[in-house]
Amino acid sequence: xxxxxxxxxxxxxxxxxxxxxxxxxxxxxxxxxxxxxxxxxxxxxxxxxxxxxxxxxxxxxxxxxxxxxxxxxxxxxxxxxxxxxxxxxxxxxxxxxxxxxxxxxxxxxxxxxxxxxxxxxxxxxxxxxxxxxxxxxxxxxxxxxxxxxxxxxxxxxxxxxxxxxxxxxxxxxxxxx
Amino acid sequence: xxxxxxxxxxxxxxxxxxxxxxxxxxxxxxxxxxxxxxxxxxxxxxxxxxxxxxxxxxxxxxxxxxxxxxxxxxxxxxxxxxxxxxxxxxxxxxxxxxxxxxxxxxxxxxxxxxxxxxxxxxxxxxxxxxxxxxxxxxxxxxxxxxxxxxxxxxxxxxxxxxxxxxxxxxxxxxxxxxxxxxxxxxxxxxxxxxxxxxxxxxxxxxxxxxxxxxxxxxxxxxxxxxxxxxxxxxxxxxxxxxxxxxxxxxxxxxxxxxx
Numbered sequence: 381x382x383x384x385x386x387x388x389x390x391x392x393x394x395x396x397x398x399x400x401x402x403x404x405x406x407x408x409x410x411x412x413x414x415x416x417x418x419x420x421x422x423x424x425x426x427x428x429x430x431x432x433x434x435x436x437x438x439x440x441x442x443x444x445x446x447x448x449x450x451x452x453x454x455x456x457x458x459x460x461x462x463x464x465x466x467x468x469x470x471x472x473x474x475x476x477x478x479x480x481x482x483x484x485x486x487x488x489x490x491x492x493x494x495x496x497x498x499x500x501x502x503x504x505x506x507x508x509x510x511x512x513x514x515x516x517x518x519x520x521x522x523x524x525x526x527x528x529x530x531x532x533x534x535x536x537x538x539x540x541x542x543x544x545x546x547x548x549x550x551x552x553x554x555x556x557x
Numbered sequence: 558x559x560x561x562x563x564x565x566x567x568x569x570x571x572x573x574x575x576x577x578x579x580x581x582x583x584x585x586x587x588x589x590x591x592x593x594x595x596x597x598x599x600x601x602x603x604x605x606x607x608x609x610x611x612x613x614x615x616x617x618x619x620x621x622x623x624x625x626x627x628x629x630x631x632x633x634x635x636x637x638x639x640x641x642x643x644x645x646x647x648x649x650x651x652x653x654x655x656x657x658x659x660x661x662x663x664x665x666x667x668x669x670x671x672x673x674x675x676x677x678x679x680x681x682x683x684x685x686x687x688x689x690x691x692x693x694x695x696x697x698x699x700x701x702x703x704x705x706x707x708x709x710x711x712x713x714x715x716x717x718x719x720x721x722x723x724x725x726x727x728x729x730x731x732x733x734x735x736x737x738x739x740x741x742x743x744x745x746x747x748x749x750x751x752x753x754x755x756x757x758x759x760x761x762x763x764x765x766x767x768x769x770x771x772x773x774x775x776x777x778x779x780x781x782x783x784x785x786x787x788x789x790x791x792x793x794x795x796x797x798x799x800x801x802x803x804x805x806x807x808x809x810x811x812x813x814x815x816x
Binding site for chain 1: 600601603604606607608610611612613614615617618685686688689690692693694696697700703704
């Protein structure tokens with residue numbers, strides 16, 4: 381049963397301690413229904429990647445009638461934070477939670493280890509090379525290891541640009557932080 | 558959120574300290590953003606704009622905290638857009654015009670080395686908000702340094718033209734780097750309280766790193782005795798007023814304007 385779920389096309393390294401900790405923190409929450417609701421909120425620039433997958437969604441607290449959602453920005457100047465906050469409020473309002481507040485925290489500072497395995501897989505599906513601590517990224521299109529840095533910055537603060545020397549595709553690489 | 562005592566004197570010092578760090582970041586960010594659509598090629602254009610974005614993020618975090626410390630209902634926008642030139646206390650190195658690409662990259666290199674050393678200490682601040690901002694910023698600075706160093710190497714060892722421009726930029730900038738290590742009286746107070754960083758103590762490490770890096774490209778870097786200072790007192794070069802007239806235009810023309 382488990383083997384059916386493994387995607388054999390691209391092997392993404394499994395649980396790192398930081399994500400494992402996030403996962404168990406979520407599992408212990410008293411409000412699993414709220415976490416599930418927010419699994420419908422996506423990063424505005426990374427289709428199919430939820431705020432949870434990206435590691436931006438940190439905590440959900442409920443105080444009487446008010447829902448407090450705590451998020452952390454990927455990069456300090458990330459312009460998507462305002463839109464993410466608005467999307468969180470819209471999603472919860474739609475499920476009849478009327479009193480919703482979003483708080484942006486800085487600590488613990490976001491890092492790429494907070495991204496879920498599903499999130500890394502989704503990055504690869506979008507042809508964005510997932511973060512890779514040790515080495516230059518593999519080409520997300522043809523999987524060649526023969527890639528070269530083109531620019532340390534790409535379309536957003538969280539990405540760099542690489543070129544594949546084999547298939548010649550220029551691709552985004554989600555920087556390790 | 559923070560554990561420091563908030564007596565009045567301490568509060569004023571903390572505000573001056575935090576708002577100055579915000580001013581440094583927002584002014585440098587504005588300068589970097591001037592490269593947008595003017596970079597030497599597309600990828601470089603994007604890179605400089607992204608670094609500008611990192612600095613505006615840093616400025617926002619510091620301004621938000623400064624506003625909170627001050628407690629007088631001023632917002633981050635009020636602090637950035639409605640203060641006058643003499644109220645800005647950024648260090649002069651951040652406000653100088655972008656010059657040519659060599660000047661911009663030498664400034665980034667000098668500042669990246671400085672912030673790398675500075676933020677490493679600031680993460681230990683007893684003020685939890687300051688420490689959290691530093692923790693966020695240092696990751697970005699490490700990355701900036703990885704970018705500015707190869708550029709200096711490449712330009713210094715490139716053509717005669719590119720090397721000359723690097724040398725000229727170093728000559729101009731070394732008159733304003735000294736101010737990075739000056740300690741205003743209120744910052745000394747905060748060092749004693751475990752909140753701020755003793756900038757002077759970072760000077761030997763900065764000198765060592767910059768000298769070693771430049772000497773590998775056969776460039777002698779020596780300190781100059783003449784240092785232009787005054788930023789922390791609100792005394793600036795003739796360039797800051799012009800920058801502010803551009804940066805603050807919208808808020809001053811349409812007060813309270815929002816996106």
